[in-house]
Amino acid sequence: MSDSRSTAVLWVETHGDALFAHALLRLACRADAEDAVQETLLAALRSEESFRGDSSERTWLHGILSHKIIDRQRARTKGEVAEAFSADDEFFDSRNRWRKDPAKFAMVADDLVESAEFRAQFADCLQGLPPRQAAVFVASAIEGQNSELVCKENGVSTTNYWVLIHRARLALRACLEHTWFSEVK
Amino acid sequence: MLGLFSCREQAKNASLAHDGRLSGRSRMILRMHLAMCRACRRFARQIRDLDSFMARCLSSEGEGGENGLSVEAKERIRQDLERE
Numbered sequence: 001m002s003d004s005r006s007t008a009v010l011w012v013e014t015h016g017d018a019l020f021a022h023a024l025l026r027l028a029c030r031a032d033a034e035d036a037v038q039e040t041l042l043a044a045l046r047s048e049e050s051f052r053g054d055s056s057e058r059t060w061l062h063g064i065l066s067h068k069i070i071d072r073q074r075a076r077t078k079g080e081v082a083e084a085f086s087a088d089d090e091f092f093d094s095r096n097r098w099r100k101d102p103a104k105f106a107m108v109a110d111d112l113v114e115s116a117e118f119r120a121q122f123a124d125c126l127q128g129l130p131p132r133q134a135a136v137f138v139a140s141a142i143e144g145q146n147s148e149l150v151c152k153e154n155g156v157s158t159t160n161y162w163v164l165i166h167r168a169r170l171a172l173r174a175c176l177e178h179t180w181f182s183e184v185k
Numbered sequence: 186m187l188g189l190f191s192c193r194e195q196a197k198n199a200s201l202a203h204d205g206r207l208s209g210r211s212r213m214i215l216r217m218h219l220a221m222c223r224a225c226r227r228f229a230r231q232i233r234d235l236d237s238f239m240a241r242c243l244s245s246e247g248e249g250g251e252n253g254l255s256v257e258a259k260e261r262i263r264q265d266l267e268r269e
Contacts, residue, residue: 008266008267009263009266009267012254012259012262012263012266013259016253016254016259016262017253017254018243020253020254020258021242021243021244021253022243025242025243034254034255034258034261034262037254037258037262038261038262038265041262041266042265042266045266088193088197091193091196092192092193092196096188096190096191096192096193096194097192097193098192098196098224098225101223101224101227102224102227102228102231103227104227105231105234109233109234109237109238110237112234112238113237113238113241118238119238119241119242122238122242123242137239138239138243140204141236141239141240141243142243147204162200162201162204162206165200165204166196166197166200166201169200169231169232169235170196172235173228173231173235
């Protein structure tokens, strides 16, 4: 086995699960997620020399994966990628107040995350985000990622990055509210 | 105009503050707004909760676990990579 091949096999062991968890969350389909991981590792193998020492191997692989996921989403929607910058008018009125005040969580966060049903709902809500929002939101949560790297890997400017993250937060919590938060006055 | 009474503005600032991107004057205005606005206080807390949901969803629970690659998938990928 050549060196690069054994490197790739090592990647499957070391990063396979983390990459798959990322892909599954964004694509919500195990088969698609597996394919995306495979495409990522193949692409990484072909461009190993382009690996810049300025990020960890894992970060680099997650960056490639993010592109592969967006390609898949684009294919699913037949080339149309939903507008990444929806205005926050959906959440705030002309007086800059919340249209609907955020409701309280029905349970404490630690208990919520233990529920498989909740995690499925969370993944569903993530699916509903415009692809770029989902991409930066997920990427920002990956260990060892920082905003500069996420911007570089996803091709967004720093300013847009903060806008995207914020919109993702507004949309996610609103989506979760339908099923998991209760109106407690 | 620093938007002391603007939930739109202060929600955005709460987001930036969470990521350590808000400094000085703006942070003080945000604190004042949060002191008087329950809705934005909730939003600020839920930003943290979203991060912990995310971390939990991304953590793979071992091989073949809910979020991990199956043994078969790993084998298939490994074989494909070796043909490369």
